[in-house]
Amino acid sequence: MKSLKYIFEPRSVAVIGASATVGTIGNAIFSNILQSFFKGIVYPVNPKYDSIMSVRAYNNVITIPDSIDLAVIGVPKKAVKNVIKQCAEKGVKGIVLITAGFKEIGEEGKKLEEEITALANKNNIALLGPNCLGIINTQEEISLNANFAISMPRAGNVGLISQSGAIGVAALGYAYQHGLGISKFISIGNKAVVDESDVLEYLIDDEETQIITMYAEDIDHPARFYEMANKANAKQKPIIIIKTGRSVRGALAIQSHTGALSSSDTAYDSLFAQCGVIRVETLAQLFEYAKGFTSLIRPKGNRIAIVTNGGGMGVIATDAAERNGLEMATFEPDTLQALKIVLPGTANSHNPVDIIGDADAQRLSDTLDEIVKDKNVDAIVVSVTPTVDTDMNAVAANLCDFAKANPEMPLSANLMSLKPEPSFLELLKKANIPYFDFPETNIRVLAAMIKYYEWIDRAPVKIEKFEVKKKKAHELLDSIKKERRTRFTEPESYQLLEAYGMKVVDYRFAKKLDNVLIAANQIGYPVVLKIVSPDILHKIDIGGLKINLKDDNELRKAYHEINESIKNKKNDFEIHGFLIQKYFTEKGIELIAGANLIKGFGSLIMFGLGGTFVELFKDVAFRLAPLNRHDALNMIKQTKGYQILKGFRGQASYDIESIIDYLLRLSQLLMDFPEIKELDLNPIKVLEDNKGIVIMDAKVILDESIVSMVKPKIKLKEVALDV
């Protein structure tokens, strides 16, 4: 990564394509820099002018007599390449390329963008854009507004990264209206060189930035993003993101059962869930959360007290608390006693406290002074609507005093007003007390904060490494690749899983009837008989599966029926032989697990209970490999089926530890062999506590692009395999 220091903290900036004509981008950028009282020096570059806005202009960047840290380029597309070459010659360290018409317009633009990327990389230039709005740094010692749409926002500790210029403008407008201060704004555009993870890294190290907000349509390098998010976690800088495209991208066309439920957006959900990134759905939420994190100290727990001067708001807040998983604090008897003295007889001193409509600011203060002492209260929400008896300025002033006297108590407010932007809200702003329209928002924000800090507090865990037979798995994959196959047969899939320490229901492979019968007698009746062919995807459809065969006679009959059925289909299936398996009836719950390779993300692992759970309720959870123990447990807990596994209504509980173990082993397998495109374990049977888990059927498919073209060398032998 090129250092972004030169983009955000330049001592000198050249605006290439600066213009004196109002209404042009080149004019807007230059005038914004000038008007932002940039602490460095700005040089307009345009051969058409001697000066722009009274500042001496230059023909090109090379002729500038001083060294240039940052070039902001707004020249026509056809001139861009040449301008960048000049920047390289001049030794410019950073570029913000505003000009549009690259990757976003198709092949021609994409080619040009690739040339620019190469040019910047070769010359070690940190290039932001193209097709971007620019950047803002509100830091007093820098004070740089290098964008063409918006004036300088309030300074603050919220960093904002936007992949869309329009959303960036909207977001800054919204932030301004809601009194939220910005540290840095970055419009990242096409991400030809610098991407969101680079900017993230810069903001994580940036002392001015405490909260990072982001609008993203995609993430270029999920693995690096994951790494950066963990770095942010270590510094307790929350990342709040809107990632759009849930519907647009739609579900990926993956054919297996597993894949049908996953989509690339699921991969994003998993990515964010695995690194503590807070995903929101709306810009309003993005800033509500940012406001909370920027103003509220961390609540010690989830027990909130609500103080209102009208019962209705208390009820709304109480409903919202339950909806968001917060607890209404139960006051100590001492608190209740004290509140009875402070409040009139008709008031409600239980939580939510109603100090009633005739309350003045003093009564509110007296109430808060008692509540703050209660050890059961982790956060306070105050909701006051104006009545004839309420001096809202006095209320706000008293809240400020209270906040000052009690810096340990998270306090947020709704002071309803009948007019926009009343002066008492300014008081709250100055005292850093966050306020929202309605108490439901305060509650939602507190819930998000509590969840975030719970994540931060988790004991760190490493990715576990199991001792497995990796070499054996390697040989197996090689042999399949050499046959130019992508599809594992069932016994091959089993061998792979067994190499990674997973148990498969007892099985044998055989070709001829005699050996089939021998295998069945070794295993013990009843058995299942399955056709083995790399060409048959659905055994049942083709009549290639017979279950619960109780003796030699039934098995013999099933053998002939399958052969007959295959023959009748008139096709060229390559038949390897037969699989003889124990007909497994031990008491347990059917699970499914699987994985799909998602471009850019690696393997997306799925887990759920089988049957209705997965088919109708889509009650499954996803996480990206590699999984750690937290991830594995979380994905089990995320499903409703978890209630069944841990023993529903006094019924038996099942071996969850073994499920975790298998998910981790599966993860290790997928990390070791990224050429596995699809893996489907369906069903798996988990037995009661401590009795383990057994795989009953498996499917493994390799990525076509990496299957070698070499002719087959090894054939499956008709012997009992690794059982």
Next chain:
Amino acid sequence: MKSLKYIFEPRSVAVIGASATVGTIGNAIFSNILQSFFKGIVYPVNPKYDSIMSVRAYNNVITIPDSIDLAVIGVPKKAVKNVIKQCAEKGVKGIVLITAGFKEIGEEGKKLEEEITALANKNNIALLGPNCLGIINTQEEISLNANFAISMPRAGNVGLISQSGAIGVAALGYAYQHGLGISKFISIGNKAVVDESDVLEYLIDDEETQIITMYAEDIDHPARFYEMANKANAKQKPIIIIKTGRSVRGALAIQSHTGALSSSDTAYDSLFAQCGVIRVETLAQLFEYAKGFTSLIRPKGNRIAIVTNGGGMGVIATDAAERNGLEMATFEPDTLQALKIVLPGTANSHNPVDIIGDADAQRLSDTLDEIVKDKNVDAIVVSVTPTVDTDMNAVAANLCDFAKANPEMPLSANLMSLKPEPSFLELLKKANIPYFDFPETNIRVLAAMIKYYEWIDRAPVKIEKFEVKKKKAHELLDSIKKERRTRFTEPESYQLLEAYGMKVVDYRFAKKLDNVLIAANQIGYPVVLKIVSPDILHKIDIGGLKINLKDDNELRKAYHEINESIKNKKNDFEIHGFLIQKYFTEKGIELIAGANLIKGFGSLIMFGLGGTFVELFKDVAFRLAPLNRHDALNMIKQTKGYQILKGFRGQASYDIESIIDYLLRLSQLLMDFPEIKELDLNPIKVLEDNKGIVIMDAKVILDESIVSMVKPKIKLKEVALDV
């Protein structure tokens, strides 16, 4: 109901307790009326003053020389009764009683409130309150602001009813800030005489009011509310409601399986769902929806077009459309062709249309002019963020022109601004084009409107009346009541259901072993044997149930085992005898249905699939009796289990018509016998299409309070019952 005309449209108003002291309620009310330019005459009443705010004051209401339509009373609590008596003497028609300290403070206040209620009713006075904020009528010919907290809001067509004064104030403030006009505001307080349904009725008939919004903590008379809501539907006046108390009231402690899933809030949800009332969770939503309904014409369908000047907003809107069940319109080839001419090459002419950041107002107009012609477009959302090229005033002006030229096309906007309340939003307000912060809100509002009009458009259906043996059911209930029992035995429950045309799996009742064996041979093996006792709630726990008995021997053994098991329990169970039932194994799906009596609401009927569906996923639906055919089908459709019933993934479909039939018969039974407190059919088995439905077990419990004290007269006879 007393006519509310005198409250909202009085020619003369007495303010009893008016005061000259600023900061008192009596002063606030009087000065608000005076300052609202009330078109009638207002008389201050207070023996302490000769005049108040230069207006001649009166000692009491009786001494006023003219007739008085409305008295607004703000005197101390102890004086209220006397003042109301004076009002009655004077012939006052309406009272708004502001004074607090009644029902809400406990027993003493409740008693006083009851006296006031009686007084008002006796004298035919429409009394609003006590403990309320007052009322507002913005209608030009009236212009009355009779409340003590807020000044006159903008006039408009939204009626606002609030049970909480504080929420009322907050809501009016919010409405003001968002440019929403109010027709009437009513703070209903304790509802001693006039309740929400009365006010609803007034607003439904009120020509000034087109949309009704409401904050409610409870509904006094659900049946009357239902009737009013249907009246509102007939006039296409949407009712949008926040009903709080989802968590506070919590689940009612009802013991049966059915009841465990229901709560009084569920009854409210059912009530609203059955009469097309739109329930929202937040005040913000309340006004978003109101803004949509007040400004947007009815969309013809759910296919929307989105036009933005920045791709990001288009993506956000598209995501929101899918989330809210709207379709993105697919443009006709002609439209695409025309848009290609209007837009630059780099723009996206497919929906969502991106006219890109350099677009001026003309390009937006040209785009809209093409889209409006497309027959696939039912509504348009325009989202514009300011750039250097955008003159937002011109954009707003062009939108107004477009709206004027295309009055049939629902158009809403997000014109992002960097400052609060910019002038171009005023343009939109005047042209009645609703605008919201972000496109996700426009989409949500459109979705709510479309759903509402779908409801309005449904073919009306009557409650069906089946021919049933009501007399027989009556006799059965009488016999049980006479035994001072509340609990039906199983055969009694079956008789009741059969009387209402529902089929129960073949059964006999017998006492002695010989007759048990005869019964089983009549039915045919295999059978189920169950103990029959009004004292045994859970047969299985007591060892009172044996299934799948295949012959006389097994049945004999089971008979002795049950007898033994009962004996060992050492108790005083009254044993009626045994139930012999066919062991039913026909292919079908297990359902549950039931009902609970909810105070004020009548019977709340539940339906769902059995097993995991109900236990883990709580996949059940509720509706209040009486059900019509829409309700019954809707409650089936509302469950995920519906996917199974209609044939999931090519599997068999089940007899949904019979389920509807049974739900309707159940509803009729519950309406005929409101003394049924609990009814539980679990399981029911629905067979494949056209094969019907069979009840396998049933429980019926009567309300204790109505079970007669008469000694038993009839005993169950040991004979085959009505089978």
